[in-house]
Amino acid sequence: MDILNNWAFVGIFAVMAPVFPALPIVIAWLLRPHKPNVLKSQTYECGVETVGDTWVQFRVQYYIYGLIFLVFDVEMVLLFPWAVAYNRLDLFAFAAGFLFIFLLADGLIYAWRKDVLAWK
Amino acid sequence: MEFNFITVAFIVFSLITLGGAIGVVTCINLFRGTIWLMVSLFGVAGLMVLLSAEFLAAVQVLVYIGAIAILFTFAVMLTRSITSDKMRFTRVWVNVISAGILFVLFALGVIYPVWVANAATHFPVTDAGLATTTDLGVALVSGSQFVLPFEVAGLLLTAAMIGAIVIARDADDEGN
């Protein structure tokens, strides 16, 4: 159960990690003054009162960046085992990996050509 | 089921998974729903670690929390005025009952008779000889195993990317 012993460490670490920043925040909560008033707690808007909804309409551009990132992320997930095993494989493995990356690069080139990657 | 470290971890992660899932299907505010979804999928990653599939657990965090969550939050922001929607659910009780019946069917019809009754025939569970990430890498690109699905996966991802760009971009053009 070596794997689980390692991950028990990671698990305790993950539980402890938010505690370290929480500690000073809690201490600050005990020490600092608490004098909220209506003006202070307003949303910061450069001196002018808030107008309209916070949910302003966003551009689809953001979605496209997220989308391409998602596709590349999944591609990397499949490429990581390939990279780890690479030293044991032969030239055919390179061809398979090359074809895989090439297919994804096609999608990237399509995005270039359609000019969806440039920030407008 | 003896009570030890692993059992405690299993119970905690199961509660995280199911609690997060209930949060997803009942939340009013969709951004919070996305956060609940991440909590739930994080629980699934924890369960995968308990199943010694550490590679898949890392992938789960990477793909779902790193990428799909971001995509969902972007989509939530792009389709605005979601929080003020009054029409959130349809036929709640009918659906609760049908989902409940489905669960009972799973539990009584399949899992109990097949997997509890035959529990004794299971293979011994040890970490010895466990398939590793290296084995997965070899299998993904060896001609006799998964090289074809591997390439088809690449093709599917490319198709999804191009298709989604076309669909989302049309929307953008009409928006302007």
Add this chain to the structure above:
Amino acid sequence: MDCPGLCEALANGGVNLGLAQFISLFIGVVLVSGVPLVTVIFLIWIERKVAARIQDRIGPNRVGPFGLLQTFADLIKLLIKEDITPTAADRLLYNAAPLVSFASVVLIWAIVPFTPYHYGVDLEIGALYFVAVASLGTLAIMTAGWASNNKYALLGAFRVVALLVSYEIPLVFALMVPVMLAGTMSMVDIIYAQSSMWFVFMSPLAMILFFISSQAETGRAPFDLIEAESELVAGFNIEYSGMKFGMFFAAEFLHVFTNGILLTILFFGGWLFPLWNEPLIAFAWLGLKASVLYFISLWIRNTVPRMRIDQVMWFNWFRLVPISILNLLAVAFLVKVMQELGLAPRDLAQATLGEVLPMTIILFLSNVAIAIGLLGQVRSVGRESRLATETAQTATAVGD
């Protein structure tokens, strides 16, 4: 690091075995996470001092010798500062975001090998763990922006997240090069694979790509659109004040040094000292290399002007992503061909200097060739656009 002696001692002393394991793991966690927490206090001082020197100032020099206690003074100030939560904010997520942001950086230290014998854990998937944990930080920024319920915060968060996810692609492709050369994702094994040759000599381009994109991941200049304090309000953390703002701040400072450590492990041989591997010397050597990289990062931050968001995005999608893919393919192809020809060893950890030398030279030359080709292309594109502008200007002048 689970202090094996301690666990046995406790178990022999009559403590329940599970509890003994838990206590020894817990002490290990406290020791490992103590390193970044102590480091970050001094990083803030170093950062301010270096920035001051570069700008021809003295920097903090009042509190303590050389102003060393300045950070503690800042800490006291942040502790007793009133902390405002806007009424419109989503309280739970608003308070959780700084915690997750800081935790995501501290969590990376679980896999950092300090010496051959002292490290948190040696996960089989170490490199992937680092990427997965770092992506939690992105979600924290998104949550902070949304939970503040402020237009500027939300817009800032959107821009930052778009930037972070974009730069993660070259980061991971660059990370894949050492993973491929070493044939493992475990950080300790990646260091051992460099015992005869650092990976920076095999693929300098991957190192540079990793450095640039990790600089962007931390939101440092020239990519500091996260908080372009002189231009935008403050980006996603505009509504935060007091200690919660301090946590975002500390997370950023720590992240820069963490990147230096990772770069050292992946490309500069970690704690490998040419002569001997005494734990203390190994630790100091790792720290020294990381500090040099950290200093370079500060240097860039304080000298390079900020880029516009469209330039940042263009630079990523039209330069870094294609180069990182090209670099990965080139390294993969050359390594495989050389392995088939018997010029390159299949297990770098066992190879001698003589065995890896031909492979190093060829990979280095291929990287240089890619870089030269790239620079040539950049130059010709620049010339074309300059000519186009000049022609246009002449045309208008003639038209007048």
Add this chain to the structure above:
Amino acid sequence: MVPLWVFLMVSAALFCIGVFGVLARRNGVAVLMSVELMLNAALMNIVAFWRYNNPTEVNGLAFAAFVFVVAAAEAAVGLAIIISVYRNRHSIIPEEADTLKG
């Protein structure tokens, strides 16, 4: 070690919560989130069966890796469709997007 059927029970519960979400939610994005839950229940089943029945074979891992690919493609295209429908009809209720006729 926790027996296999307990894992299966948890994933069955996760699947049923997902089914409820798909049936009951009227918001397209929420429906997609519920579909992700169902996919994850299936993924957990695959991993659990791999671990208990065939841990030395790599098939289970490879199958799970391909499930991630499908999940990513589904999320990407599904959300793009929702955004597109929202832009054109200003509604994200799936039942109202019924103009596609043969």
